Amino acid sequence: MFFIPGIIITIVTFPGVVAHELAHQLFCRLCGVAVFEVKYFQAANPAGYVIHEPVRNPVHQLWIGIGPFIVNTLLAAIIAFPAAIPVMKFSSGNSLDYLLLYLSISIGMHAFPSIGDAKTMWNTLWHGEDTPKWLKVVTVPVVGIIYAGALGSFFWLDLFYGMGVSLGLPVLLIKMMA
Amino acid sequence: MEVNDNIPAQGTAGNDSCQKCGIPSYEEGYKIRLCAPCRRGLSRYPIKKEVLWAALGVGLLVLFSLAKFPKSFTAGLNYERALKLEEQHKYISAEAALRQTLKDYPEYLQGACHYMIAAYYNDHLAEADSAREHWAGQTFNKEKELIERVNEVLGGFKNYHFEDTAFHFVRDSLGNDNIAYRAALKQYVQQHPKDNLANYLLADQYFETHEYTATDSLCGQVLTAAPDFQPAYGLLAAAYREEKQYEKATAICNRWLKLNAESVDAHVSLVKILLKQKQDKQALEKALYAYGLEPDNASIMQALTLAYHFNKQTKERDALLARVKQNADTSWLGNLQGVIAGTIPYRD
Numbered sequence: 001m002f003f004i005p006g007i008i009i010t011i012v013t014f015p016g017v018v019a020h021e022l023a024h025q026l027f028c029r030l031c032g033v034a035v036f037e038v039k040y041f042q043a044a045n046p047a048g049y050v051i052h053e054p055v056r057n058p059v060h061q062l063w064i065g066i067g068p069f070i071v072n073t074l075l076a077a078i079i080a081f082p083a084a085i086p087v088m089k090f091s092s093g094n095s096l097d098y099l100l101l102y103l104s105i106s107i108g109m110h111a112f113p114s115i116g117d118a119k120t121m122w123n124t125l126w127h128g129e130d131t132p133k134w135l136k137v138v139t140v141p142v143v144g145i146i147y148a149g150a151l152g153s154f155f156w157l158d159l160f161y162g163m164g165v166s167l168g169l170p171v172l173l174i175k176m177m178a
Numbered sequence: 179m180e181v182n183d184n185i186p187a188q189g190t191a192g193n194d195s196c197q198k199c200g201i202p203s204y205e206e207g208y209k210i211r212l213c214a215p216c217r218r219g220l221s222r223y224p225i226k227k228e229v230l231w232a233a234l235g236v237g238l239l240v241l242f243s244l245a246k247f248p249k250s251f252t253a254g255l256n257y258e259r260a261l262k263l264e265e266q267h268k269y270i271s272a273e274a275a276l277r278q279t280l281k282d283y284p285e286y287l288q289g290a291c292h293y294m295i296a297a298y299y300n301d302h303l304a305e306a307d308s309a310r311e312h313w314a315g316q317t318f319n320k321e322k323e324l325i326e327r328v329n330e331v332l333g334g335f336k337n338y339h340f341e342d343t344a345f346h347f348v349r350d351s352l353g354n355d356n357i358a359y360r361a362a363l364k365q366y367v368q369q370h371p372k373d374n375l376a377n378y379l380l381a382d383q384y385f386e387t388h389e390y391t392a393t394d395s396l397c398g399q400v401l402t403a404a405p406d407f408q409p410a411y412g413l414l415a416a417a418y419r420e421e422k423q424y425e426k427a428t429a430i431c432n433r434w435l436k437l438n439a440e441s442v443d444a445h446v447s448l449v450k451i452l453l454k455q456k457q458d459k460q461a462l463e464k465a466l467y468a469y470g471l472e473p474d475n476a477s478i479m480q481a482l483t484l485a486y487h488f489n490k491q492t493k494e495r496d497a498l499l500a501r502v503k504q505n506a507d508t509s510w511l512g513n514l515q516g517v518i519a520g521t522i523p524y525r526d
Contacts, residue, residue: 015236018229025223034212034220040229053220054209079240082247085254090283100243103236174251178258 010047015103016072016110016162017041021048023071024064024117028052031060046116058124058131065121066142069111073165076108080166088171101166108162112153118146253282257289264292269299270440270471280312287312288321291328298331299438301408303338306331330406337374337407342366345376359383374404381413385420393417408434408441415447419454427451442472449481454525458488476507480514487518 010017018040028035028050037051055061083100087093093101113121125131125139149157195202196213198220204211212220260275273296279289290312297306340346345366352359360383367376381396397414400407411434418427428451434444445468452461465485468478479502486495495518502511516522 015232018232022225022229022233025225028223029221032217032221034210034217035223036220038223038226040226053212056207079236082240082243082250085250086246086283089254089257090250090286090289092283092285096239096243100239171254174254175258178255178262 007043007045011043013106013109014041014047016106016108017047019072019075019107020068020110020114021050023068024050024052026071027060027064027067031055031057031063033060033064046114049116055124058128058135061121061124061128062135062139062142065113065117068113068117072107072111076104076111076162076165077169079107080104081170084167084170085174088167089174104166105159105162108165109158111161111165112149112158113146115147115150118143118150121146249282253279257286257292260292260296264296267299267437267439269296269438270442272296273300273302273305285312288324291324295327295331298334299406299408300441301443303335307335334404334406337404340366340375341370341373372403374400374407374410378407378410378413381410385413385417388420390417390421406437408437408443411437412443412447415444415451419447419451422454424451424455440471442468442475442478445471446477446481449485453484453488456488456525458485461485462489462491474505476502476505477510479505480510483514484517484524 021038021040025035025038033055034053035050036053037049039049041048052064055064079100083093083097083104087097087101121139122143126136126143131139149161152158194204195211196204196216197211198216199213201213204213205217208217256275257279260272260279263269263272263275273293276289276293276296280286280293283289290309294306294309297303297309345362348362348366349359352362360380363376363380363383367373367380370376377396377400381393381400384390384392384396393413394417397410397417400410401414404410411430415427415430415434418424418430428448431444431448431451434441434447438444445464449461449465449468452458452464462482462485465478465482468475469482472478479498483495483498483502486492486498499514499518502508502514513522517524
């Protein structure tokens, strides 16, 4: 296992950061939550953010929080799909295929909500007075998984996830369809 | 993602008015007082133009890449199907699927390896040999099991050549002098008793002169030494068939089909055995199945013609016979026409 400073990984995979913040913004729009500021990317910590108002409906906080997981995973899979088969199966990818795979893996790597996202969800949902019990129950594993994902990123879990979605999923799908 | 409890006041907001525009009405239930139009407007926070352009660019690249997607997807699907078919020893279907894959990705080494294996088991030796061109000068260490299978097949190629290559010239020089050829072959086999091709060809000579015990013995010897050498199965099954040992003949064909479940020649052998046993309906079913596998194969066309004949389907028989006559391989045409005309007896 080798260590690369997080900021370098963030800069290299900046398309994923942009997609991640866009996903938060998209779910704010879908939930009708006011957004005050969006930073799509910066070479600092955090690499990007969306500042929005406190939600009225606690479920919206959950959707806004896990939005990047849904959007980035879908985007990564869609972008990778036409490029992954020539590269992974036939070792005959061209430069466009490799560019798309770079974009796809970058976006897939940033699918996991950040620790900041987890903290916001925890504060809003677990400590929220209006949060229904079932949502609190759902929040615990979701936040747990986010923390586990953050911990796993020390061991390149985010990279493996991005590669799994981008490279593994199309190959797996073809195997299942055959 | 961060939550902000405050909004920079833009209007002259009082406690009962929208914090953004200041109109004296706001939506209840929110920590931040905003009227519905202001909240809707803020929720549609504009996306930066650079981000939109970049997204559009990526979208175009994906669309461009999608143009070749059907080709790679179909090739991938064909390849995976071929691997499954190969596991089931359905080599005719596997070879067809791999041919499609290699049409789109001719440099794909693993595909060429599997194609060679499938073509070899279908007795398409020229095609199997041509697949070898793909890996000339390439190193390949990934799939040990595949390499082992390729090596097995390459070893199997030896069974189609004489140990002493000079005998090829002897055979060619003898031309149509069958007596001299047989004598030379016998002598060669005495000198090279483990030469599978020579033993098989000698067995074939014995078959032609109805010496079925000798055919049986030599074919058995060949199949013990080279269980993948399929021509010997056909000859052995034919010998048993002519000796009216139908159960043994059928068992040999079934062994052959375990090696290649779609072997057209094995199915043709079974059709002939069934016809000899006057199981005409089953013979026709099997012949039609084999015809579906390889409709242009001369031996299956001939077997199906026979099956039609014994099932009294004269219209279909005559139509197929016309195709047999147009085929390049008409070696069995005289016999076929004789059986149909009743001048050559086929069964008791």
